[in-house]
Amino acid sequence: MSPWDPRSVIAAKRDGHRLAPEEIERFVLAFARGEVGDGPASAFLMASLLNGLDADETLGMTRAMVASGDTVSFAGLGRPTVDKHSTGGVADGVTLVFAPLAAALGLAVAKLSGRGLGHTGGTLDKLEAIPGFRTDLAPADIERQVADVGCAVAAQSPSLVPADAALYALRDATATVPSVPLIAASVMSKKLAIGTDLILLDVKAGSGAFMKTVDEARSLADACRVLAAGAGRRAGVAVTDMSQPLGDAVGNALDIAEAIALLRGEGAGRLRELAVWFAARALETVEGVAFDEARARAGAALDDGAALERFGAMIEAQGGDPRVLDDPSLLPRAPVIVPLLADRSGRLAAVQAEAVGLASGALGAGRMRRGDPVDPAVGIVLRPKIGDRLAAGEPIGEVHARTEDEAAGAGRRVLAALEIVDGPVDVPELVHTWWGP
Numbered sequence: 001m002s003p004w005d006p007r008s009v010i011a012a013k014r015d016g017h018r019l020a021p022e023e024i025e026r027f028v029l030a031f032a033r034g035e036v037g038d039g040p041a042s043a044f045l046m047a048s049l050l051n052g053l054d055a056d057e058t059l060g061m062t063r064a065m066v067a068s069g070d071t072v073s074f075a076g077l078g079r080p081t082v083d084k085h086s087t088g089g090v091a092d093g094v095t096l097v098f099a100p101l102a103a104a105l106g107l108a109v110a111k112l113s114g115r116g117l118g119h120t121g122g123t124l125d126k127l128e129a130i131p132g133f134r135t136d137l138a139p140a141d142i143e144r145q146v147a148d149v150g151c152a153v154a155a156q157s158p159s160l161v162p163a164d165a166a167l168y169a170l171r172d173a174t175a176t177v178p179s180v181p182l183i184a185a186s187v188m189s190k191k192l193a194i195g196t197d198l199i200l201l202d203v204k205a206g207s208g209a210f211m212k213t214v215d216e217a218r219s220l221a222d223a224c225r226v227l228a229a230g231a232g233r234r235a236g237v238a239v240t241d242m243s244q245p246l247g248d249a250v251g252n253a254l255d256i257a258e259a260i261a262l263l264r265g266e267g268a269g270r271l272r273e274l275a276v277w278f279a280a281r282a283l284e285t286v287e288g289v290a291f292d293e294a295r296a297r298a299g300a301a302l303d304d305g306a307a308l309e310r311f312g313a314m315i316e317a318q319g320g321d322p323r324v325l326d327d328p329s330l331l332p333r334a335p336v337i338v339p340l341l342a343d344r345s346g347r348l349a350a351v352q353a354e355a356v357g358l359a360s361g362a363l364g365a366g367r368m369r370r371g372d373p374v375d376p377a378v379g380i381v382l383r384p385k386i387g388d389r390l391a392a393g394e395p396i397g398e399v400h401a402r403t404e405d406e407a408a409g410a411g412r413r414v415l416a417a418l419e420i421v422d423g424p425v426d427v428p429e430l431v432h433t434w435w436g437p
Helices: 006-014 021-032 037-050 056-069 094-104 123-127 139-149 160-173 180-192 214-231 251-265 270-287 291-303 306-317 355-366 405-417
Strands: 081-086 108-113 151-155 198-205 235-241 248-249 338-341 346-351 377-383 395-401 416-423 431-435
Touching: 006 021, 006 037, 006 235, 021 037, 021 108, 021 160, 037 160, 037 180, 056 180, 056 214, 056 291, 081 094, 081 180, 081 270, 081 355, 094 108, 094 123, 094 151, 094 180, 094 251, 094 270, 094 306, 094 377, 094 416, 108 123, 108 139, 123 151, 123 395, 139 306, 160 180, 180 198, 180 214, 180 251, 198 214, 214 235, 214 306, 214 431, 235 270, 248 251, 248 355, 251 306, 251 377, 270 291, 270 431, 291 306, 338 377, 338 405, 355 377, 355 405, 395 405, 405 416
Parallel strands: 081 108, 081 198, 108 151, 198 235
Antiparallel strands: 235 431, 248 377, 338 395, 346 416, 377 395
């Protein structure tokens, strides 16, 4: 029997042939073990980008990623477990609110999150703005914390889906990131490695998302849904709006302060609405509660402090300072805070959310390359939403920066990203599509 040659896999995909899932699994696992180098793996990724992967091939890649490392199990926990994932956007703090909210409703949330890159924020960067907060939890620590507290949000450890981390680094270096099958495999491998009862996926669409149109987002959402079904896992998948920043805060400590306010029952808006919506969908799916009743329960858990208490318990369990819940001034604070004033009157008709995210990133709140440092204190607060009426000179937010010059530059970029008109404006739907399990 002749030895297996990984070049045959590359050549087949290069020439547009369909590969057996087992061939892809073998190739990915060999790469994870170091038996296939970065060069052949890069060639395979480029061939997959150009010629595509069908559902079975993508499932084979996903299974191999999961098999490359450890998995986390919650057998015998005694309450339903949920894992929620967002494809990322600007001012997307849903996880910060959803995780403790779902825990307060009697569910358990186990979440592997990522760091910000480009114009999108990262949940781990936000949480690490809390003094002392640790995100590097071992799988056993995640299991224990979910049992004790009801929720854990942690980084992808080296022992969980290591093939995904290695392949993503290659995709980033070889310009093969924008492939729906490769994105879906990356997303779902991390979800399938965590043995929850329900996976919730939030696929963003709009100027602040990686998928700029609803149709593109639906394509990715459907690919993820097919992978979940192929793996025998229950998943609810939503396509939601990212045509404008979801919340008001675009930063790290600023996002935490906004999340704390919502968990205290203070304020309303699209961020609260979507966190409540996902918590209600989780209750509806795993507990059989009618959606309207589930949504009312979720809103009550925010207003009565139950979700805030769970957030404090999660912070303390992960080494953070829970005093930030009562005193947000303990969070990092920028030395320069400049009001953002509307430069014209009218209705807000559109926001180039990506431009707002990049303006915040340029202040230091984000990173252009993996490994770049992040400044937890800086960022932008932009309060108006599409459809709101603005008056020239009216305060509409703030820029939090290290210097006056940086604040002025970011302010100009944000104002240039706003389209203000005199006539009526259509407010975008918050949820475009929902596929239940």
